[in-house]
Amino acid sequence: MQNKYKGSKMKDLDWSNLGFSYIKTDYRFIAHWKEGKWDEGKLTTDNILHIHEGSTALHYGQQCFEGLKAYRCKDGSINLFRPQENAKRMQHTADRLLMPQVPTELFIRACKEVVKANEEWLGPYGSGATLYLRPFLIGVGENIGVKAAPEFIFSVFCCPVGAYFKGGLAPSNFITTEYDRAAPMGTGGVKVGGNYAASLLPHILAAEEGSAERKFADAIYLDPKTHTKIEEVGAANFFGITKDNKFVTPKSKSILPSITKYSLLYIAKERLGMEAIEGDVYIDQLDQFAEAGACGTAAVISPVGGIQHKGKFHVFYSETDVGPITRKLYNELTGIQFGDIEAPEGWIVKVE
Structure with a gap:
């Protein structure tokens, strides 16, 4: 070619x-x-x-x-x-x-x-x-x-x-795990290999929990202190779009600071006019979200169709369709990365 x-x-x-x-x-x-x-x-x-x-x-x-x-x-x-x-x-x-x-x-x-x-x-x-x-x-x-x-x-x-998505952006389902990704004052906030080695077993167990009708892509990790708040989705950061149009993502010292997440926080606020919040996301308060997603370098955004916690399955926008705000965020960010949309100052470094 x-x-x-x-x-x-x-x-x-x-x-x-x-x-x-x-x-x-x-x-x-x-x-x-x-x-x-x-x-x-x-x-x-x-x-x-x-x-x-x-x-x-x-x-x-x-x-x-x-x-x-x-x-x-x-x-x-x-x-x-x-x-x-x-x-x-x-x-x-x-x-x-x-x-x-x-x-x-x-x-x-x-x-x-x-x-x-x-x-x-x-x-x-x-x-x-x-x-x-x-x-x-x-x-x-x-x-x-x-x-x-x-x-x-x-x-x-x-x-x-x-x-990452063959055939277009597509939602995935996830299930919470009793395993901890990191200790409260450990190495969860830095990108070390041990964090990923420790996630291999929970990932397999999450997949095994699925069925022919509903498969789980990975585990949802809760905060290691109380197991009441979402921290990470597999190896990615979580975000939710509330029913009153706020972009919310968890904040914790044991969460890896995703460059994609902080880019989305900026885009949500500055490009889409949304209120952008880093704060607690309680696993028993998922009803506040109209849409949800996981974000990271590989997939950019992986829409979350639903989350299963203690036998109860919560659906966000849809198990099969991508929410409109999630799609807008994805299109804006990938447009910036591929040079089709003007980037905020300093975001793009040219290879010359």
């Missing part, structure tokens, strides 16, 4: 039918922290990491990651969406785990270099395909004690991914 953009070639992939899975691309970026400083970093074709067997990332979970996407615009240019916010979040996580911060300049430069080096893996405008970037930071080096690593690796790789 010949890419009409800049005369460059494009990989021969079925862009409209890509899933969300690992596909080896040509280049990734890697930088090393040693003796108190980062090196310049470089692109490499090697997708295998060679690390010491005593690395803290392997034994004590001293590691974190981020996720963001590159988007092909109608004019052929390439957008990164708010990468500085991903850099800030990784820096916050690094502080929590006693890892060296990756400077924002290094983080964004790495992302840009990876996108430019793998531009053939970014699909055409209109296909729904994007280039998913996975920056990560791990503790490595010779070690056996429970302490911070002597060395660290920062790397960014990428994979082409397709539109």
